[in-house]
Amino acid sequence: MSDHSAITAGIRGLGVETASWAYANSGTRFKVFAQPGVPRDPFEKIDDAAVVHRLTGAAPTVALHIPWDKVDDYDRLAKHAEAQGVRIGAINSNVFQDDDYKLGSVCSPDPVVRRKATDHLLECIDIMDATGSDTLKLWFADGTNYPGQDSIRARQDRLAEALRETYARLGDGQRMLLEYKLFEPSFYTMDVPDWGTSYAHCLELGPRAQVVIDTGHHAPGTNIEFIVAFLLRAHKLGGFDFNSRFYADDDLMVGAADPFQLFRIMHEIVSVGAHTPQAGIAFMLDQCHNIEAKIPAIIRSVLNVQEMTAKALMLDNTALAAAQGSGDVLAANQIFMDAFYTDVRPMLASLREEDGRDPDPMAAYHRSGYAETIAAERAGGEQAGWGA
Numbered sequence: 001m002s003d004h005s006a007i008t009a010g011i012r013g014l015g016v017e018t019a020s021w022a023y024a025n026s027g028t029r030f031k032v033f034a035q036p037g038v039p040r041d042p043f044e045k046i047d048d049a050a051v052v053h054r055l056t057g058a059a060p061t062v063a064l065h066i067p068w069d070k071v072d073d074y075d076r077l078a079k080h081a082e083a084q085g086v087r088i089g090a091i092n093s094n095v096f097q098d099d100d101y102k103l104g105s106v107c108s109p110d111p112v113v114r115r116k117a118t119d120h121l122l123e124c125i126d127i128m129d130a131t132g133s134d135t136l137k138l139w140f141a142d143g144t145n146y147p148g149q150d151s152i153r154a155r156q157d158r159l160a161e162a163l164r165e166t167y168a169r170l171g172d173g174q175r176m177l178l179e180y181k182l183f184e185p186s187f188y189t190m191d192v193p194d195w196g197t198s199y200a201h202c203l204e205l206g207p208r209a210q211v212v213i214d215t216g217h218h219a220p221g222t223n224i225e226f227i228v229a230f231l232l233r234a235h236k237l238g239g240f241d242f243n244s245r246f247y248a249d250d251d252l253m254v255g256a257a258d259p260f261q262l263f264r265i266m267h268e269i270v271s272v273g274a275h276t277p278q279a280g281i282a283f284m285l286d287q288c289h290n291i292e293a294k295i296p297a298i299i300r301s302v303l304n305v306q307e308m309t310a311k312a313l314m315l316d317n318t319a320l321a322a323a324q325g326s327g328d329v330l331a332a333n334q335i336f337m338d339a340f341y342t343d344v345r346p347m348l349a350s351l352r353e354e355d356g357r358d359p360d361p362m363a364a365y366h367r368s369g370y371a372e373t374i375a376a377e378r379a380g381g382e383q384a385g386w387g388a
């Protein structure tokens, strides 16, 4: 068993970043089921994020997505967040929802389209300046559907050029995270399909470019904790887009499909102290709550990350190292599994009470009347931006 004060400090320091789009209506390409009370604008998304933070104490930042969260006055949005007790987290760029991007954005064969896409990335850095955000998150839908459609190599050159220009625009204390995705919307090649491609581009760019791991963006069976360990060792892990998946990019609640995988990931993080805010790893949620109530689903997700982190913190690392060193395979595995099977929920509930919070954030939310209030006050809530 690890030192109790290290466990409690680790839990209290953990910050999970919620995503603005998860508070809005979303769905699949078949149907968006609108929910009552969803936010009508980015200000209301921040209000909901603040509720999650007040109840859990573990969700201090909220990510924005541009243009879904476009406002006239970003300074006002940042001040609104601060007044609600949260901060603006990563700024997510969007170069995939315009007709111009049919053949790609920064990798498009058309230089005019590439210029437009890169200008959007630069605009996102302006928004970082205005909101105090320190992280730009880049995801490119770019790729091809048919062999021969475009030059795989030339597209890499175009990508590198746009990334270089964006990197050069970063200000002091700002960084950029490059996300990868195996497939979709492109099905033959994606221009950033895997962590290796992202890593290689980030390495070329410099220390302020890091890889972001969206847990839903891999082939089934991929060992994600291996990627985590490798990137941590190389100082190239910038953060996560957490969610869980059964089949593809399902965007279901993190820890719902495979809590053991989340534990294994958090073990890699905790074992090198990368769970602390000083380590600079962004623990973001990238999820959509299509059929379940959104705010409770986000509370559940934050608690899932907190619980698996607490279990990882409980792991007896000294005993594990001894078993590993002596080659005792079964003992090492048992120590690992013991930590996973430890019920940390009573401990987390008493920590919340010590901090003056309700021990059960979900029950507290249902009692609070917030769901009823927003359902009555907000008519015609926003759609997150896709799935129409």
Ligand code: LRH
Residues within 6 Å of the ligand: 092, 093, 139, 179, 181, 214, 241, 249, 286
């Ligand atoms: C792409 C992705 C990426 C986007 C988000 C909305 O599948 O995971 O992070 O920004 O969805």
Ligand code: MN
Residues within 6 Å of the ligand: 139, 179, 214, 241, 286
């Ligand atoms: Mn993502």
Ligand code: MN
Residues within 6 Å of the ligand: 214, 216, 217, 249, 286
């Ligand atoms: Mn995704």
